[in-house]
Amino acid sequence: MLRRIELHSCAPSSRWRTTSTAGSHRRTSGQWTTQTVKSRSMRRMRMWGRGRIAVVLCLMLALLVPIVLFATGRLTLNVTASVPVGLYWLDRFDSRTALGNGRLVLTCVPPAAGRVALARHYVESGSCQAGETPFLKYVVAGPGDQVVVSAAGVAVNGERLRISAPLTRDSVGRSLYAEARMYRLAAGNFWLYAPEVRSYDSRYFGPVAQVDILAVARPLFTEHQR
Incomplete structure (x- = not known):
């Protein structure tokens, strides 16, 4: 139990x-x-x-x-019609830089031309001698080259540049003056140009001095690269 x-x-x-x-x-x-x-x-x-x-x-x-x-100063933004709108990389320019024809440069212009450009608002205020921003233009002639300006256009060593005829008035009717003459570019002088009908370039103010060229520009992103 x-x-x-x-x-x-x-x-x-x-x-x-x-x-x-x-x-x-x-x-x-x-x-x-x-x-x-x-x-x-x-x-x-x-x-x-x-x-x-x-x-x-x-x-x-x-x-x-x-x-x-x-x-x-290594980048610049272009919003003008002279060259494609967009961002450009800038390589500093000095006396050792080769400036062949067709190079795009950032440059100041002669003071008288700079004052006109600034007063007429072709460009904004900037760091150049006359107080304007530098221009982006192509170099199409250098020391020793012959440049002829006429009503028909600009010829470099006998070859006329396309869309280079100077205008007598700007887009709002203000007078423009381009002296019809022949230039033989001296050492250190360069001719600026852009293939645009209203480009404000050397056809109106003549060659620029090498000391006024600030940089060589290369496109990074522009409207033509889209």
Whole structure:
């Protein structure tokens, strides 16, 4: 009789411990799963945070670099019709720089021409001697070349440039003057030109001195490159 009671009394205890142990395992497993999810979520949040910081830094850098390049004179924006509208990279010009025909340059013009351009708002205020911004123009003739200006256009060494006939009035009716004459360009002198009917270039004010040329320009992004 006693043996039966002992066996009977032990059975429920054994079942209770088993159930309790199983429940403990389930709770432990549940806790481990929750901690894993939280850990993964925190890692994702940290990665997302780092990604956002990286994007912000890249945007700041993308904005800062052009500002620095403009401020240091390595970039210029052209909005005139003389050359394609867009951004241009500037290589500093000095006496060792070769200026072959067709090179695009950033240059100041003779002071009298600069004052006219500024007064008539052909250009904005800038750093040149007469207070105007520098011009972007093509070099089409240099020392030793012969340039002839006539009502029909500009001829370099006997070859007429297209769209080079000087106008007698600008777009709002103000008078323009181009002296009909022949030039033999001296050392250090260059002829500026742009293939645009209203380009304000050497056809109106003659050659420019080498010391007035500031940089050689190269297109980075222009309307013709789209």
